[in-house]
Structures are given as structure tokens and as C-alpha cells.
Amino acid sequence: MSSERSTSDASLGSRGQDAAGMPIPRIDPSREFPRRFVPPSADAGRWDEVEPLGEALLRGSPDSPEGLMRCLENASELAAWVAEEGARRYIAMTSQTDDPERERVYLSFVREIGPRWKALAHRLDRAYLENPHRRALPPEYRVFDRRIENRVTLYRDENLPLQVTETELGQQYEKLRGAMTVVFRGQEYTLEQLGPFLEDPDRSVREEAWVLIAERLRRDRDEMEGLFDRLRELRLRIARNAGFASYRDYAWRARERFDYTPEDCRRFHEAVEARFVPLLVQVAAERRRLLGVETFRPWDVEVDPLGRPPLPTFERTDDLLDRREAVFGRVHPELAGLFRFMRDQGLLDVERRKGKAPGGYQQTLHERRWPFIFLNVAPSHDVSTILHEGGHAFHALAAREQPLLAYRSAPLEFAEVASMGMELLSARHLDAIYPRAEDARRALRTSLDDLLVPKGMPWIATIDAFQHWLYTHPEHTPAQRREAWVGIYRRFNPALDWSGHEDVLAYSWHRQLHLFLLPFYYIEYGVAQLGALQIWRRAASDYAGAVARYRSALVLGGSRPLPELFEAVGARLAFDEDTMAPLAGALAYAVAQLPYR
Numbered sequence: 023m024s025s026e027r028s029t030s031d032a033s034l035g036s037r038g039q040d041a042a043g044m045p046i047p048r049i050d051p052s053r054e055f056p057r058r059f060v061p062p063s064a065d066a067g068r069w070d071e072v073e074p075l076g077e078a079l080l081r082g083s084p085d086s087p088e089g090l091m092r093c094l095e096n097a098s099e100l101a102a103w104v105a106e107e108g109a110r111r112y113i114a115m116t117s118q119t120d121d122p123e124r125e126r127v128y129l130s131f132v133r134e135i136g137p138r139w140k141a142l143a144h145r146l147d148r149a150y151l152e153n154p155h156r157r158a159l160p161p162e163y164r165v166f167d168r169r170i171e172n173r174v175t176l177y178r179d180e181n182l183p184l185q186v187t188e189t190e191l192g193q194q195y196e197k198l199r200g201a202m203t204v205v206f207r208g209q210e211y212t213l214e215q216l217g218p219f220l221e222d223p224d225r226s227v228r229e230e231a232w233v234l235i236a237e238r239l240r241r242d243r244d245e246m247e248g249l250f251d252r253l254r255e256l257r258l259r260i261a262r263n264a265g266f267a268s269y270r271d272y273a274w275r276a277r278e279r280f281d282y283t284p285e286d287c288r289r290f291h292e293a294v295e296a297r298f299v300p301l302l303v304q305v306a307a308e309r310r311r312l313l314g315v316e317t318f319r320p321w322d323v324e325v326d327p328l329g330r331p332p333l334p335t336f337e338r339t340d341d342l343l344d345r346r347e348a349v350f351g352r353v354h355p356e357l358a359g360l361f362r363f364m365r366d367q368g369l370l371d372v373e374r375r376k377g378k379a380p381g382g383y384q385q386t387l388h389e390r391r392w393p394f395i396f397l398n399v400a401p402s403h404d405v406s407t408i409l410h411e412g413g414h415a416f417h418a419l420a421a422r423e424q425p426l427l428a429y430r431s432a433p434l435e436f437a438e439v440a441s442m443g444m445e446l447l448s449a450r451h452l453d454a455i456y457p458r459a460e461d462a463r464r465a466l467r468t469s470l471d472d473l474l475v476p477k478g479m480p481w482i483a484t485i486d487a488f489q490h491w492l493y494t495h496p497e498h499t500p501a502q503r504r505e506a507w508v509g510i511y512r513r514f515n516p517a518l519d520w521s522g523h524e525d526v527l528a529y530s531w532h533r534q535l536h537l538f539l540l541p542f543y544y545i546e547y548g549v550a551q552l553g554a555l556q557i558w559r560r561a562a563s564d565y566a567g568a569v570a571r572y573r574s575a576l577v578l579g580g581s582r583p584l585p586e587l588f589e590a591v592g593a594r595l596a597f598d599e600d601t602m603a604p605l606a607g608a609l610a611y612a613v614a615q616l617p618y619r
């Protein structure tokens with residue numbers, strides 16, 4: 023944890039000049055932020071050490087704007103300290119799931135510190151709102167101020183137990199899904215493990231695996247329907263308790279959507295339908311032709327249209343990371359340096375080993391102000407996942423000088439601009455990963471196809487439009503819900519032939535976890551993709567300029583409203599066809615330049 027590699031103090035905070043002439047503060051990952059409020063030996067895992075610090079802040083009642091700012095920084099320090107303790111325990115648990123002691127240590131934090139900390143944080147929020155000097159704070163506090171005000175306005179004691187029930191019902195969904203296994207050719211698989219068979223060049227293998235998955239999902243159909251109905255009813259109650267007639271309006275505020283409206287989302291759906299869906303239809307037709315099949319079926323989506331084996335993967339961790347570092351370095355030398363720093367400090371856990379939890383995430387160690395990347399995905403997803411999580415990690419490092427914890431991370435709509443933007447900015451450098459030109463080309467084409475299928479813009483519009491329907495028709499019956507889903511699905515995904523499997527389609531929304539666990543969360547990916555595509559489009563004619571804006575916007579963290587963050591990166595926060603048309607056009611052009619063969 024030492025930072026001997028630190029540069030001289032003289033360079034701290036110095037502003038470099040980028041190739042494109044933009045002033046960008048240099049990111050110093052090793053600069054330390056010594057505690058000023060929390061005692062050096064305090065233990066964030068003990069409530070009797072956390073609580074007195076919170077109470078001291080509450081007693082402080084600052085009597086000037088300057089005093090209030092100091093108090094907010096102390097509260098930030100306290101919150102970052104507690105958050106880092108939770109993050110470290112979570113990382114320890116996921117890196118060794120077969121060690122019950124690690125799980126116990128993490129869960130004891132979740133149970134003993136979590137709820138108490140939430141209650142204390144709410145009291146700190148209220149104390150802030152009641153402080154008369156809040157109105158005299160400098161303008162850079164306005165984003166913070168509106169968040170706290172919103173949070174306190176929505177808070178209701180009577181919703182706490184309902185939210186616990188909501189979480190428990192969500193866990194039931196995950197349990198149901200986790201328990202779904204099928205026997206395929208004599209061996210038992212989870213539905214996720216069947217994934218590679220959906221990419222099999224042999225169409226009958228794909229169909230067999232797909233049908234097995236559909237049949238397994240059918241067995242829990244009624245339970246899933248019942249679970250969703252209970253969640254819906256619960257959510258309506260939560261909204262009404264907080265004074266909202268509609269759950270959608272409540273969710274809008276709870277998700278801190280200050281800068282766009284449901285009407286904007288409707289425009290987004292229309293623009294996707296007009297601009298991206300035709301492109302999806304065209305790509306599907308091309309793939310169908312190459313596959314030599316009559317119609318494009320649900321089991322034809324994932325396969326390589328030329329029947330090639332998967333792209334090469336990298337078994338040696340160092341090899342994988344060296345190649346990644348080279349890609350980041352080609353985007354900008356500073357990024358390679360930051361990635362190297364993370365490697366040296368042990369902030370990357372990407373090796374495959376027994377007992378490691380599946381998946382990938384980026385966690386921030388908030389007190390140290392360092393990102394941590396955890397990765398355990400299928401080898402074929404290594405490349406895109408590291409580029410994506412790398413974008414999040416650079417964001418965390420770039421924003422580390424922000425004094426408020428709340429500003430050291432961005433709203434989701436912009437956090438994903440950092441990660442999706444990084445994926446698109448690195449796409450042209452994939453030859454640093456795949457030495458064979460043909461492989462690099464293919465990886466690039468795949469990254470463009472991912473913007474369309476299977477979870478690209480049309481899918482984002484599908485899920486979002488469905489969520490709007492669900493909660494603007496609160497009294498719907500399950501039959502009406504199926505009809506609405508199928509209508510919305512066909513609107514954005516007209517290329518697939520489901521004949522003979524219409525009832526599978528009618529319930530296929532059961533597989534989308536967000537609908538059960540994270541209501542209304544999904545459009546964020548679409549908003550971010552619009553930002554990332556605008557960066558990518560600029561990069562085609564002015565790469566250095568696009569990268570410079572990207573880096574300078576990351577430094578802002580979450581300190582500005584969403585439209586200003588978009589502006590900083592050189593993009594417009596807009597959902598209409600005028601914004602989307604040139605992006606879809608650029609994508610169509612890029613796809614045409616990269617035929618499958």
C-alpha cells in the first residue's frame with residue numbers, strides 16, 4: 023500500500039496540455055489523502071467506533087458556510103471510511119467463496135453496520151438540510167444539494183420494512199434463477215453454462231440447447247408471474263406512502279433522474295425504432311444469408327455467421343494484462359500508466375482459480391480513492407470486460423481529487439459513458455490484442471454488432487418501453503401483460519422468427535433480472551450508449567480531441583448535472599431522432615466497411 027513511486031510534490035495538481043490543446047489535470051494515483059477527522063486507529067467494522075463520530079458531526083452544527091463545507095468534508099471522510107471497509111470485505115469474500123470465514127466477516131458487516139449506518143446517514147442528511155448556511159454554499163454544491171433534498175423528501179419510515187420485503191422477493195427471483203439447471207447430453211448445466219452451445223456452428227445443437235432452456239423456464243413460469251405481481255403491488259404501496267400516485271413518478275425521483283423525463287424516453291423509443299431497428303434487420307438478414315438458413319430463429323443469434331471457432335483466448339494472466347495495457351497506451355499513454363499502477367498495487371484480480379466468484383465488477387476503495395477490478399468471466403469475454411471495467415477504473419482515478427465522496431462517482435448514465443466510451447475508443451487498437459489481422463477485424467465487427475444484438479439499443483428500448491407500460495397500467499392482468507410484452511418485443515425486434523414458440527416469447531421477459539430486481543433501471547445504458555457513440559463518432563475524424571475531452575470529463579466525477587457532463591465529453595444529452603440519426607448512420611457505415619468476409 024506504500025506509494026514510493028509517487029512523483030515530486032511540485033507536479034501535484036499541475037495541469038498538462040493535451041495534444042488537442044485542452045488543459046487536463048494530471049491524475050496522480052499515488053497521492054495520499056490523510057485522515058483529518060477519523061482517528062488513525064479507528065475500526066470501521068465496530069459500530070461503537072463509527073457511531074460516536076457520526077454523533078460528533080451531528081452535534082457540530084456549523085455556524086458559517088465555511089464551517090458547513092468542512093463538516094461535509096468530514097462526513098465524506100467518515101462515509102468513505104465505512105464504505106471502504108464494506109468493499110474490502112466484499113472483495114475478500116468474492117475472491118475466495120469457499121472460505122466460510124470470509125463470508126461471515128462480510129455478512130456481519132452487512133447486518134451490523136449496514137442498517138445502522140443508513141439511519142445515521144439519513145440523520146446527517148437532515149441536519150444538512152436544516153442548516154441555514156446551506157443556501158450560501160458556492161455553486162459547485164448545487165448538485166449535491168438537490169440530491170440530498172430529493173433523498174430526504176422521498177424518505178418514509180413506513181417504507182423501510184416494505185423495502186426489506188422487496189429485497190427479499192428479489193432474492194427469491196435470484197434463487198429461482200440460480201436453481202435452474204438442465205441435463206444436456208448427459209451432463210447437468212446451469213442456463214448460463216449452456217451459453218457456448220448457443221454459439222455452436224451446428225444448428226441442431228443450438229436449437230436443442232435453446233429448447234431445453236425454454237422448457238426449464240416454463241416450469242417456473244407461474245411462480246415468476248406470482249413473484250412479479252407481488253413486487254408490483256409492493257412498489258405501488260411504496261410510491262403511495264411517499265406521496266406519489268404513480269410508481270413511475272416515484273421511481274423517477276428515486277433514481278435521481280433530474281435531467282430527463284418519461285417523455286424523453288418515449289422519444290428515445292421512437293428514434294431507436296426509426297434508426298437502429300432497420301440496421302438490426304439488415305444485419306440479421308446478412309447473417310441469415312451467410313448461415314444459409316430460411317428464417318432467422320432465436321437460436322441463430324449468437325453463432326458466428328461463418329461458423330468459425332471462437333477467437334483465441336489468453337491463459338496467462340500477465341499476457342492478458344500486457345496486451346490490455348498496450349491497448350490503453352494507444353488510447354493515451356497516461357491510461358497505460360494508470361493501468362500499470364493498478365497492476366503494481368494489486369488492484370486487479372483477473373486470474374482464474376478455484377473458489378473465485380463468477381462475474382466481473384469494479385469496486386472503489388473509497389478512502390484510499392483507488393479502483394479495484396475483479397474478473398472471472400468466460401475467456402471469450404475477457405477482452406471486452408477488461409476494457410469496460412478499465413473505463414470505470416480510470417473514471418474513479420480521474421475523480422479522486424473531488425473533495426466530496428458524492429462527487430467521486432458519476433450518475434449511472436454517465437458512469438457507463440466512461441466504460442462504453444473506453445470500449446469504443448479502444449476498438450481500433452484490437453490488433454494489439456489479436457496479432458492476426460483477421461481476428462482483430464472480427465473482434466472489431468463483434469463489438470459493433472453488440473450495439474445492435476443481442477443486448478444493444480433495440481433491446482434497451484424494449485425493456486424500457488415495457489417498464490413504462492407496466493407501471494402506467496398498474497391494474498393490468500397477466501394476460502394483458504403478455505400481450506403488451508409481445509407487441510413491444512416485435513416492435514423493436516422484428517427480425518426473429520418465433521413461429522412454433524409464441525408462448526416462449528410471451529414469457530421471455532422473465533429472464534431480464536432488472537424487471538424484478540431493479541425497476542426502471544435500464545434506459546441508463548441507452549443514454550450512456552448515446553454519449554459513447556458521440557465520442558466514437560468524433561474520434562473518427564479527431565481521435566486526439568475525442569480522447570482529450572473524454573479524459574477531461576472523467577475528472578469531473580459526479581460534480582455536475584448530467585447535461586454538463588455530456589457537454590464536457592463533447593456530446594449532447596438528447597434523445598431525439600436528430601441526435602440518433604447520425605450515430606446510426608456512422609454505425610451503418612462502419613458495419614458496411616467490415617463485412618463478415
Ligand SMILES: [Zn+2]
Binds near residue numbers: 410414438441
Ligand atoms: Zn459498466
